[in-house]
Every structure is written in C-alpha cells, then in structure tokens.
Amino acid sequence: MSCDNFDFDIDATASDAERINAIAGHYREIIKLIGEDPSREGLLKTPMRAAKAMWFATQGYRQSPKEILRQAIFGYAGSRMIVVKDIEFYSFCEHHILPFFGTISIGYIPDGAMVGLSKLPRLVNAVARKLQVQERLTAEVCREVAETLSVKGVIAFCSARHMCIQMRGVEKQMSSTDTIDYLGDFESNHALRQEFLAMIGK
Ligand SMILES: [Zn+2]
Numbered sequence: 061m062s063c064d065n066f067d068f069d070i071d072a073t074a075s076d077a078e079r080i081n082a083i084a085g086h087y088r089e090i091i092k093l094i095g096e097d098p099s100r101e102g103l104l105k106t107p108m109r110a111a112k113a114m115w116f117a118t119q120g121y122r123q124s125p126k127e128i129l130r131q132a133i134f135g136y137a138g139s140r141m142i143v144v145k146d147i148e149f150y151s152f153c154e155h156h157i158l159p160f161f162g163t164i165s166i167g168y169i170p171d172g173a174m175v176g177l178s179k180l181p182r183l184v185n186a187v188a189r190k191l192q193v194q195e196r197l198t199a200e201v202c203r204e205v206a207e208t209l210s211v212k213g214v215i216a217f218c219s220a221r222h223m224c225i226q227m228r229g230v231e232k233q234m235s236s237t238d239t240i241d242y243l244g245d246f247e248s249n250h251a252l253r254q255e256f257l258a259m260i261g262k
Contacts, residue, residue: 132179133208149197162220173211
C-alpha cells in the first residue's frame with residue numbers, strides 16, 4: 061500500500077503511518093475472506109477507516125498511565141476518601157477483539173497527596189484502550205494509582221457490557237458484568253468498602 065494522500069486526523073508519526081497502512085492492508089484481506097468485495101464503492105475507503113479507528117481505539121499501547129498521573133500530583137493534608145464516579149470507558153476484549161464498555165468508579169484515601177481529578181479519566185482511558193479483560197482493567201487501575209500516588213488505599217468498581225456476549229454465543233442481550241478490586245486499607249476494612257459502594261450508589 062502506498063502512503064499517498066494519507067490524510068491523518070489522528071496523531072501519528074511517520075512510522076505510525078506505516079503501521080496503520082499495514083493494518084489497512086490486512087483489513088482489506090479480511091473483507092475479501094469474509095466474502096465481500098473490497099473494491100465495491102461503499103468499501104473502497106473502509107480498510108483505511110477501520111485501521112485508523114483501530115489505531116485510535118488501541119491508543120493505550122502508546123500511553124503511560126504513570127506519566128499521566130504524574131502530570132498533576134499535589135500535596136494534600138486530607139485523609140478522607142476521594143471518589144470519582146462513573147468514568148466511561150471503551151475497550152476491546154482480548155479473546156474476541158469485540159468491544160466491551162461501561163463505567164468505572166475509583167476511590168482512594170490520600171496519604172499526603174492527591175491527583176488532579178481530570179487525570180483519573182485519562183488513566184482509565186490509557187488502561188482501557190488496548191486488548192483487555194475487565195478483571196485486569198479494574199486491577200490495573202488500582203495498581204497504577206497505588207504505585208504512582210501516595211495513598212493509604214485504593215478501590216475500583218467496574219460495570220460493563222460485552223459485545224462478545226451480546227452479539228454471539230449465549231446472547232444474554234442485556235446482561236452486564238461487575239468487577240471490583242482494592243488495595244491497602246480497603247483490603248482489611250470492610251466498612252470502608254461499604255462506604256465507597258454507598259457513595260457510588262451500589
Ligand atoms: Zn470476549
């Protein structure tokens with residue numbers, strides 16, 4: 061494939077552009093293999109559009125959760141729980157490369173520092189936008205906060221719908237999956253976990 065009239069609406073370097081071109085070439089093959097004609101008019105630009113969409117949706121491979129959090133850490137003397145609720149995310153299940161998406165709520169108990177609130181949604185984005193499973197996404201969010209920020213404890217509750225369940229297989233159309241993970245004070249303190257769940261309305 062050539063790089064001619066490669067019009068980028070996403071942030072990509074020259075070597076990224078080569079990789080996106082290669083992905084588009086593979087999409088073209090997939091379109092053929094499923095029995096379609098990639099040269100019919102409606103599909104002419106589809107491989108490149110799909111490649112760019114995939115590149116965007118997997119931007120987590122090119123981001124550092126720790127760097128995102130470190131951009132806005134402030135000294136803070138408070139010791140009560142801080143909760144950011146219902147952060148939307150979009151991810152791909154690593155077993156079927158089909159979307160799963162939902163919300164994740166994060167609570168932490170500061171230990172001398174807090175993080176700018178807009179950084180937690182960006183952290184979730186970086187952890188979610190790659191091939192993932194919901195359980196690991198929930199655990200990674202906790203671990204990144206615990207490793208980067210000074211906290212006494214961190215907890216995350218995730219609720220998601222999986223297209224690999226809804227579009228295929230058992231077709232339990234409206235089911236959703238909940239996962240929870242926690243570290244530090246939340247591990248030993250049941251009341252603290254209850255307080256968090258009450259704050260997010262669970
Ligand atoms: Zn799946």
